Amino acid sequence: MSTQHDPRVRIVGRRTLWKGFAHLEEVTFEQQMSDGATVTLKREIHDHGNAATILLVDARRQSVILVRQLRVPVLLQGDPAYLIEAAAGLLDGDTPEEAICREALEETGYHVQDVIHLFDVYMSPGALTERTSFFVGHIDATEKRGDGGGLAHEGEDIEVLEIPFDEAVAMIATGEICDAKTIMLLQWAQLNRQQLFA
Known part of the structure; x- marks a missing residue:
C-alpha cells in the first residue's frame, strides 16, 4: 500500500x-x-487490491446484464445471500479497462471491447484501501462468446441475468438490488438514459 x-x-x-x-x-x-x-x-x-465494475447495456432490447452470486458477509447479516450485481472483479495487475473486459467475459460470457470509463470510487474509505473503477459497455444480449458463470477453480457459481432496464431500476426501491456499485451504475444510467439507450 x-x-x-x-x-x-x-x-x-x-x-x-x-x-x-x-x-x-x-x-x-x-x-x-x-x-x-x-x-x-x-x-x-x-x-485486497483495486477493482473494476461494469454495467453491460443492450440498447436495442432496453436491457442490462447483471449477475447473481453468493455473498457470505450478507448471509452473516441475516439477509438473502445471493445478490444481484453488476459484473466486477479485482484488477490482478491489469489496467482497469483490461480487467473489466476479462471479468465481464468470465462472469457473463459477453465480450465487450469499447468500455467507457465513468468514474473511480472508494467504496468504504474508513477501512478499505479498495478503489473501484466504474465502466459502461454496450453489448448485443443475443451474442455471447462464452457461458459466463465465473471460474470454477475460484469457487464461483454465477447466474447471468438479462433484466429490462426499467425493471432493474425499480428493483433498487424494492430492495432486490442492494449492492452499492450496482445501484450507482443504474442511477448513472438513469441520469444518462437518453444517450445510453439511443
Missing part, C-alpha cells in the same frame, strides 16, 4: 495482522487536529 504525503498526518508504524486473500494491517499514525494538537491513533486497514 503506497502512502501519499500530507503534512497533517505521519505514519509511524505498520503491522500485518493477517495476510491471505486480504491483507489486514494495523496502522499507527500521528494526526494534527484542527485545534493544533497532535494525537497518535491506530486503525485496522483491509487491503
Whole structure:
C-alpha cells in the first residue's frame, strides 16, 4: 500500500495482522487536529487490491446484464445471500479497462471491447484501501462468446441475468438490488438514459 504525503498526518508504524486473500494491517499514525494538537491513533486497514465494475447495456432490447452470486458477509447479516450485481472483479495487475473486459467475459460470457470509463470510487474509505473503477459497455444480449458463470477453480457459481432496464431500476426501491456499485451504475444510467439507450 503506497502512502501519499500530507503534512497533517505521519505514519509511524505498520503491522500485518493477517495476510491471505486480504491483507489486514494495523496502522499507527500521528494526526494534527484542527485545534493544533497532535494525537497518535491506530486503525485496522483491509487491503485486497483495486477493482473494476461494469454495467453491460443492450440498447436495442432496453436491457442490462447483471449477475447473481453468493455473498457470505450478507448471509452473516441475516439477509438473502445471493445478490444481484453488476459484473466486477479485482484488477490482478491489469489496467482497469483490461480487467473489466476479462471479468465481464468470465462472469457473463459477453465480450465487450469499447468500455467507457465513468468514474473511480472508494467504496468504504474508513477501512478499505479498495478503489473501484466504474465502466459502461454496450453489448448485443443475443451474442455471447462464452457461458459466463465465473471460474470454477475460484469457487464461483454465477447466474447471468438479462433484466429490462426499467425493471432493474425499480428493483433498487424494492430492495432486490442492494449492492452499492450496482445501484450507482443504474442511477448513472438513469441520469444518462437518453444517450445510453439511443
